[in-house]
Amino acid sequence: MPACSASLVCLLLLLLCGLLGGLVLCICPSVCSCSGGHRVVDCSSRGLTKLPPGLQHNIRFLNLSFNSLQDLDGQLSHYAHLRTLDLSYNRLESLPPALPRSLWDIRAAGNHLRTLDKNDTAYHWNLKVLDLSDNELERVVFINNTLLSLHALNLSHNRFWTVPTNMPHNLESIDLSHNYLAQIIPGSLDRLQRLAQFYLHANRFSWLSEGIFDKLIGLEMITLGDNPWACEEEENITRLLRWAEQTHATVLGCPCYTRPICGKTHLATTGKHSALFTEPPLWVNSRGERHDGQSPARTAEVTSSYQAKSALFETGIYQDKRDVNESEDHILFVWTSSTSFNSFSTHTSTAQPQSASKKPKVANSRNKGHGLHVDTKQTVTLTIVALMITFTIF
Structure with a gap:
């Protein structure tokens, strides 16, 4: 009998330890807001200069956008369950090293x-989305046969003069708009046979080598507008114009303003196009300032129940459509554009942004400094079990 009582006492202690363990694990930093069992964490627009303490080791979504972070060297490496990381609009001069290899989505725009x-x-074998737009990038280097899962790469609003070579060959969407691109090295696009959307508008192209796009067999849409095409050089430009007319892809912004849209597909489906160009977030300009002149602070959306969008989810190409159970890991990203084609003209290849009055919605999940949260049902259940065992013993 004493042995039985001792066993029951040990069991009671284990249950109490489990209850206290729940208290320790379910921590949300007081400066952040959390949801999804504290695994979805929004610390955006908090004026942070360093990573907030108290983050759970098993977080899945972390939004650190619109802060003043400068160095995160090694601080994120042990979050081995992290899927989405938003570092947009901080003061980073390089991508933090040793980021978790579990990441599907890295956003570091506006640094x-x-x-x-x-x-x-x-x-980063699992990475699917990489957004480095609105930075000062002049060079990127990729290793062969890496980033095999990467489907979307946003390098717009940077300082590239040449289209990067050796880009991951499974890419489906590449945005290189609003750079200083003047050439594409022949053969550098030949491995991108799955590329469907290619954004090259608002650059400095005057001509392109013959056959430069011929190996892009999966191409569905390409943007070429707002480039200073050398239309007087008939021999060079004629080849490009001929390709633009004969390609099965939709060409938005035909060279030399011949027409707004080219391509055989457009001829068969005139009036049905809704996708146009990528745009920066609606409440910021190309350098992170809001349309109303205020600082970007307090403008990022607050994350809520795995459905909140990161600071850049308002961009057309990265509009996400999610149907997520909070207990599951899978997130489906669909790259579409919400920009209306009606705003396109033959003299520009950028879409008119929607009204700047459309501000991000803030969820009521702010964690008003309480710090510790415990799942109520789990707490009640463990308490009842502990009381029953206590009565049994005594």
């Missing part, structure tokens, strides 16, 4: 990144 080294992305 001060100058280069992307091969080691920055060498081991």
Whole structure:
């Protein structure tokens, strides 16, 4: 009998430890807001200069956008369950090293990144979305046969003069708009046979080599508008115009303003196009300032129940459509554009942004400094069991 009582006492202690363990694990930093069992964490627009303490080790979504972070060297490496990381609009000069290899989505727009080294992305086999737009990038280096899962790459609003070579060959969407691109090295696009959307508008192209797009067999849409095409050089431009008319892809912004849209597909489906160009977030301009002149602070959306969007989810190409159970890991990203084609004209290849009055919605999940949260049902259940065992013993 004493042995039985001792066993029951041990069981009671284990249950109490489990209850206390729940208290320790379910922590949300007081400066952030959390949902989804504290695994979806929004710390955007909090004026942070360092990573907030108290983050759970098993978080899945972390929004650190619109802060003043400068260095996160090694601070995120042990969050081995992290799927989405938003570092947009901070003060980073390089992508933090040793990011978790579990990541599906990295967003670091609006920082001060100058280069992307091969080691920055060498081991991110699971990465699907990489957004480095609105930085100061002049060079990116990718290693062969890496980033095999990467489907969307946004390098718009940077300082590229040449289209990057050796880009991951499974890419479906590449945005290189609003750079200083003047050439595409022959053969550099030949491996991108799954590429469907290619954004090249608002650059400095005057001509392109013959057959430069011929290996893009999956191409569905390409943007070429707002480039200074050398229309007087008939020999060079005629080949490009001929390709633009004969390709099965939709060409938005035909060279030399011959027409707004080219391509055989457009001829068969005139009036049915809704996709146009990528745009920066509706409440910021190309350098992170809001349309109303205020600082970007307090403008990012607050995350809520795995359905909140990151600071860049308002961009057309990265509009996400989610049907997520909070207990599951899978998130489906669908890259579409919400920009209406009606705003297109023959003299510009950028879409008119929607009204700047459309501000992000803030969810009521702010964690008003309480810090510790415990699932109510779990707490009640464990308490009842503990009381029953206590009565049995005594």
